[in-house]
Each structure stands twice: as structure tokens, then as C-alpha cells.
Amino acid sequence: MSALTVTGFKAGYDPDLPIVKGVSFAVDTGEAIAVLGPNGAGKSTLIKAIAGQVACLGGRVMLGGDDITGLRSHDLARRGLGFVPQTDNIFTGLTIRENLQIASELVAKPQRASRIEQMFEMFPDLKSRPSELAGALSGGQRQMLAAARALLTDPPVLMLDEPSAGLSPKLVAQVFETLRRIHASGVTLILVEQNVRAALSLASRALVLVDGELAHEGPTDDLHDGDRLGRLFLGRRAGATAG
């Protein structure tokens, strides 16, 4: 059964000017998919809109069997759709522990403290100084905190917008190692990435978004050939023949 089904989805910042222009796809439970595409293609807009951060201008989103179209962010978080934005994804003016505590409000009260401790075990970097302001963390540690925050509530589906952006190759490897563990634990992942190589190492299927439309959808095995992806990025006509 699919964990997330998106049909004819349109979204954007101006009702007369959709950025995402009618996109349909489904993600199976336990699957990891990559959303690829050139800068400005609308990848962030797509997942922000699914997460209730940008207005949905048409179409439908189903989470499992529930219609979640147009629901607000906090409702979606409550229903188990996790989202880690591309930038500004932690509260820098709050401590590391407070960041986790806010997220833990979604968990049943008796489990809150133990879930926070589990996240500290999973991300030892955060454990050493829980009372420090999150703003003092390095770029990689911030991504770890953002991931820990999202995972704390044990969401069945997790969407991440460029978790590797701005990180050194070593940290990218570390972030993807974490994502691999998360995926192995059964979480359905939707991953927007510029770092195609890293994304393809994790995802078994990819969507290529060009100019707000789906230019390609298929197993990642096809895409390891760089030329193929390059052609897809350049225009959707190439994608149309491929798809």
C-alpha cells in the first residue's frame, strides 16, 4: 500500500501562478525516493506544499488512507508526516533540548523524556551539550538536530529538503549514513537532493522535476549514467520520451 499518494498536485505562492503544475506520484510504504531536478524546478515548493507550508492550488494528497490536502503543518506533523525544511530548520534561539522538547509534545506524555533520550543516543553530537543554544551548532550538527527533531515523533513518512546542502563531503557521508539507518528502520523517505550521487545511493526510485512538472519517474538504476540525467534536467521533452 502506498504511504503517500499525490495526484494532479498544484502549488505556488501566487494563486494565478502555480510553481508546481500538476504533479502525480505515489510512494510505497518503506520506500525511499529521490526528487531531483535543476535549481528553481520547484522541488522545495512541492514538498513544502505537501507539508502545508505553501498553498495547495489543486489536486489531492493522501497519507495512507487519509486525505490530507490543504491541512495545516501542525496537523500534518500530528498525523505522522515529518518534514525537514531546506533552510532555517531548527530554532537557533532555543536550546538543543528545547528544540527536541517542542517536537516531543506530539508524543504521548509518558514517552516524551525517553524519546528525547533515544534521540540523544542516536545523535551523540547533540548529547554532550543539551543546554546550549542550537544556534551555536555547526552546519552538520544543525542537520543532525533537524533530523533528530523530525524523527523524535517516529513519523511513518519523512520528507527532507536537501539535507546535504552546504555540508563538507565528510559530513554529507555522515548525514546519508544516518538517513540509511532511518530508512532501514522502516521509515518511508522522500528526499529532495542536489547531490545526485548521494541521493541515488539511498533511493531506489527517483522523480525528476523540471519547471514544475514531472519529467521522469523511474528506478534509480537508470539514472547513474550522468548524461541521461543531464538531458532530463535540460528539458522535459527528453523526459517525455523517457517516461
Add this chain to the structure above:
Amino acid sequence: MNPQAIIDGLIAGSTIGLGAIGLTLTYSILRFANFTHGDFLAWGAYLTLTVSGFLGGLLAGLGAGAPLAPFSFGWGLPVALPAGVAVTILLTLGLDRVLFGQLRQRGADAIIIVMASFGASMALRSLLEFIYSSEPQYFTRELQIAQKIGLGMRATPDQLLTIAMTALLVVLLHIVVTRTPTGRAMRAVSENPSLAGVYGVDVDHVIRVTWIIGAGLACVAGVMSGLLVQIRPYMGFDLLLPLFAAAILGGIGSIPGAMIGGLIIGLAEAFTVQLIGAEWRAAVAFVVLVLVLLVRPAGLFGRAA
């Protein structure tokens, strides 16, 4: 220099500080300068006066209308205050529903919301004049004698009560904001409302809590000012400049900052009256405001933008 200015400043500063806390909270959570906040003080005072007048009559009928020594007021006022707070809160939540909330939903610019609050402020004030007339009114007609409190200062029991009440409320609020889940959610929304939604925070709920705290404190501040001075439709509007000056001096978003800013403005006013002349009192808040904006726009406790 007469130390009396210190106690006078602390008394005036208590009212300003409580009012400024509400202002700084609405500014940091709702992101607009709310000009109606002064009128919440006035409405709080009038609403409490109405309830307390009714209760006072009732209590006098029961033979319990006498002042609660050593204070100047009887049981009517303390019993009426929670009711006044409740109705002031309903007033602000209603205003948010019909006006500010509508504009927020449409994604209106902050400047539009500020202008709307300016208009609403005038309407609220006119409504007070219409209902209660512009004649000053009083919670009590009892006269109080200021008593020696040491160090060459004098204060009435009512005045000391307002200082104690302010201290209590500020400490309580500080605990709520720094230690409770609601306070954490408020700080999260003030830093980044859309991320707060992603974290699972119901931003609308936080906005309601903010109005409730702001309106409650405004009502208490209005009642304190009404008790110590008098109740007039313009009492809140006249406090608006000191309120803004205190909130900005303390650093927008900082609760201790707003309180300390209020006390500093109150003290500066009191010393100005004593050293220069009473006619300069109204200029103090303005001068402080301009100085802060020029020298340290983030205020004493604000985070640099």
C-alpha cells in the same frame, strides 16, 4: 535630589512595564505594533469599574462595602478584577477574530495590520467616551495618606500593593515563558512561525494565548493606573508612547526587558518632573525612544536583528 522620585518612578513604571509586556508579546508573536494595546488598558479599567460598581452596590447592601484597611477600596474591586480581566480578554480575542485574524489569513502586510490597529484604537476610544462619557471616574473616593517607608520615601498602601502585584505577575509570567511547554511554543513562534508549525505547534493556539496574556496584563495595568490616578477614555492612549518606549528599550520580545524598560521610563519621568519640571514629563518617553533607536535599536535585552 529627593529620593521620593525613586518610589514615584517605580509606581508609574509598574503600570508601564505591565502594559509594555503585552505589547512586546504581541509584537514578537503577531509581528505588528499593536496600537490598540493602550485602549485595552482603558477598557480593562472601565470594565472592571463597571463590575466593581455593581458588586460594590451589592456588597454595600450586605453591609460589606467598607474599604479593606489599609487600602482605599472595598471587596468590590478585588472580586471584580478577575471578571474585568476575563471580559478584556474576550474583547481582544473578538477583535482578533473580526479584524487582525482576517488580515493575517489574507497574508496582509504588517503595515496594513498596524493601520488597522490604529483605526481600531480610535474606535475603541470613541466607544468608551460614548458609553462612559469623558468625565474622569474613580474606583474609590477614599483619600489615602502616604506613609513613610524609609530612606526618606513615602507611599500609600495602594501604591505599594501595585508594585507587589506587578512583581508577582512578572515572576509568574517569566516562569511560564521559560519553563512551560506553552512558553517554549511561544518562543518558537516568535522566532519562526512556519517552522513552529512543522514542529507540530498549533500557531493559532499560541496566538490566542498571547492575546490572553497581553489583555490580562493590560487590564491589571489599567486598573492599577485607574486606582492610583483616575479612569479616563484616553488613559491608555496617553500611555502608548511610554509603552512603546519601554518595549523597545527592553528589546522587542523580551519580557524582563519590557518590565525593566517600563521601570526605567517611570524613573526617568519621575526624576525629570523633580529636576526639570512637570511639563517635561510627556517628553521623556519620546526622548528615550529616539535615543534607543539611534544608539541601540535592539534594546537592552533584544537579540541583534
